[in-house]
Amino acid sequence: MALSDASPTSLSGIGVSPGLVAGPVARMAPGIPEPELALIDASRDLDKECERIEAAAQTVKKGLELSAAQAKGEGRTLLETTAQMAADPTLTSSAQAMVRERRLVPERAVWEAAGTLASMLASLGGYMAERTRDVADVRDRIVAVLTDSPMPGIPMLPEPFILVAEDLAPADTALLDPEKVIAFITSEGGPTSHTAILARALGMPAIVGTGAEVVDQLHDGDIVLVDGTKGVITLNPDEGALRRAKELASRVRVFNGDGATKDGREVQLLANVGDAAGARSAAEAGAMGVGLFRTEFCFLDQPDEPTIEAQVEAYTGVLAAFPGKKVVVRTLDAGADKPLPFLTDATEANPALGVRAYRTARRDPDVLEHQLEALAKAEAATDAKVWVMAPMISTAEEAKAFTDKARSYGLKTAGMMIEVPSAALMADKLFEYADFASVGTNDLTQYVMAADRLLSSLADLSTAWQPAVLRLIKQACDGAAPHGRPVGVCGEAAADPALATVLVGLGVASLSMTARALPDVDAVMKSVTFEECQELARLAIDSATAEDARAAVRAKLPILEELGL
CATH class of the missing domain: 1.10.274.10 (PtsI, HPr-binding domain)
Structure with a gap:
């Protein structure tokens, strides 16, 4: 790796996937140019x-x-x-x-x-x-x-590189080979964009939302150091920084399935999965169970509702990977960012606030009932412990209706997602019916901050470090405690090792994340006692801003620097 004689220069963006790596820049080829406004010759058919x-x-x-x-x-x-x-x-x-x-x-x-x-x-x-x-x-x-032009996409180079682009289409991101693309930097995007989520799933350091002024300073062959945790890009890093990045990259951490704080308080570290292959990978990574099985992946791109038999097959594949362990199944989260032609109305003026998730049962109750029937049959065919929850529960009436319906199909443990502020504010009433809850921090943050989580220009608002979001999570946990109900977190916040300690301090009992994040979260969790987690939580919720909260907590966790997080 050839170094430049120039002095190191720090550039910044939004760190969306942790890790510290160094390598040469390879820029995405320019997009296909706009074709000229030309007409077909009269002789052509x-x-x-x-x-x-x-x-x-x-x-x-x-x-x-x-x-x-x-x-x-x-x-x-x-x-x-x-x-x-x-x-x-x-x-x-x-x-x-x-x-x-x-x-x-x-x-x-x-x-x-x-x-x-x-x-x-x-x-x-x-x-x-x-x-x-x-x-x-x-x-x-x-x-x-x-036009017989080269197909746009990711550069094909013999050596590993750091990809730099304006943005990445989902089709491009899905093809990222972690053996070749060791990190990526984009001028657009936010912390909950598809590219950010896939980067975390791949365990690939990534920085997004840098703005064109940063990306324009990075040229093919430039050596850069990418800190995906802090969102910092170092152009022309010195030898010491490169040695540290190499040393950190050589470390291999594993999770042994024993999530707990330093003083032995159990914290269930679970995995988010979407299909049987993902479930098997999560089990191999040591996940203590599944905290979020996204069942909508079984429905995407289907013109019609899948049959009960097809659903049973899909669910059984996931449950079979975790015999004797908890698998939290989210019923169909259709609508807004996941439209389904047979169930949702894509013409709604404001789909994020419309008939989505559990609300679709108002119009098409059969879809939910078929799903519950299929889940019950899949549970009977395996040894997994199924916990079923509905997304977008907003009222005590909805919590009661869903849990009653789930239990009528023999599903004994029925709960809810907390994604709507009303569910957190009224948690004491909702937990009179729900056996458990899981906080979806992506949507909860979106609704608390009134900021579209897919809009890169509002990315600074779309973080669960916002004290307002953390206070609502605490209120949800406080509402669950008198009923003895557990609250988990399955949003992207659970994969942030520093934020994970805060969530546990707020009263969260389980954290569900991409399986690649398990070792990092486990390592940080084992470095602090439960009392220290509570103190970190107080620091965070007493902060005035998200950045203040993050900085205050990270300052109390020196292990983050040791681990390169």
């Missing part, structure tokens, strides 16, 4: 030009599907979703109409049709607005085929 658009879309779709078959977990899901968009008749038909009606060349027609589709999705807000990045990705790929 318009039908054949339209056929070229359809053929190019199918080529892109098949390429993405092939990549999806080689990917795993969330990466596979994202690639499959993008593949479906490549063959979306809304895009191809609109482009073909422009060819026939305006005689636009196919590449220009696709470009303009994609622009119209992206504008429509952006106007819907929330998850649909996030899909505009997918539209641009598919557009560029189709235009590349039509």
Whole structure:
């Protein structure tokens, strides 16, 4: 690794996936340039030009599907979703109409049709607005085929590198090879974007939201040090910094399935999973169980509701990986950022506040009932201990209705997600019915701070370090305590080792995260007593800002520096 004679320069962004690595920069190739506004020659057959658009879309779709078959977990899901968009008749038909009606060349027609589709999705807000990045990705790929240009995507280099880009489409992020791409930096994005979530799942240090002024200073071949915990990029790092990064990278920490504080208070360290493969990987990583089984991954991209038999098969695969252990199953969290054509209304003016998650049972109760029936059958076929919970519970009436319904199917342990402020504020009443709760910090933060968690320009608000969020989590735990009910956390906050100590101090009994985060959280948890966790929690909730809270807690945890966290 060749060093520059220049002095080290510190640049900053939003650290979204911890770790400290150094390497050369490789920038994403510029996107496909906008095709010229050109017309088809009068001698050309318009039908054949339209056929070229359809053929190019199918080529892109098949390429993405092939990549999806080689990917795993969330990466596979994202690639499959993008593949479906490549063959979306809304895009191809609109482009073909422009060819026939305006005689636009196919590449220009696709470009303009994609622009119209992206504008429509952006106007819907929330998850649909996030899909505009997918539209641009598919557009560029189709235009590349039509113009015989290089396919956009991640550079292919023989040596490991740090990827620098304006942003990464989900299809690109899903294909990141941690053996080659050892970290990434983007000028856009936020802590709860798809790219950030996948970076954490891959255990890959990542910094997002740097702004163009930072990314523009990083050139191919530059040696940089990426601190994904602090969100700091060091350009031209010195020898000492490089030695430390190399030494930290050589350490291998494992989790032995014995989560606890220094003084022996058990803290269940669980895994978030979406399918059987993810569950098996989590079990191999030592997870003490599953704190969040995202069942919607069994439903995504399905035009119709899966049969009960298909659901039983999918659920059984996850449960079988954890015999004798707890598996917390979240019922279908459809709507907003996860629309399903057979269940949700994508035209809602404000889908994040609309008929989503448990609320869909108001309109289509059969979908929930079929899911509960399938879960009961899957539990009977395995030795796992199923805990079932509903997302977006807002009132005591909803808590009672759901838990009664779950128990009517023989599911003995029934609870709720705490994602809506009202659920935290009224926790003492809701726990008269719910056996347990799990805090979804991503959505809770979004609703507390009134900041769309997918909007990079508000990324500074989208952190569970916000004292207002932490105070609500404490209120939820305080409401559960008189009833003897456990409260867990399954949002992204659980994977932050420093924040994990605060959550335990607030009264949280279990933490569920990507399996790769288990060793780090365990190591920090074992360095502090429960009383020290309580003191850290007091420091955090008494702080005026999220940054003050984070700084105050980290200052009391010297082990973070030792571990490179």
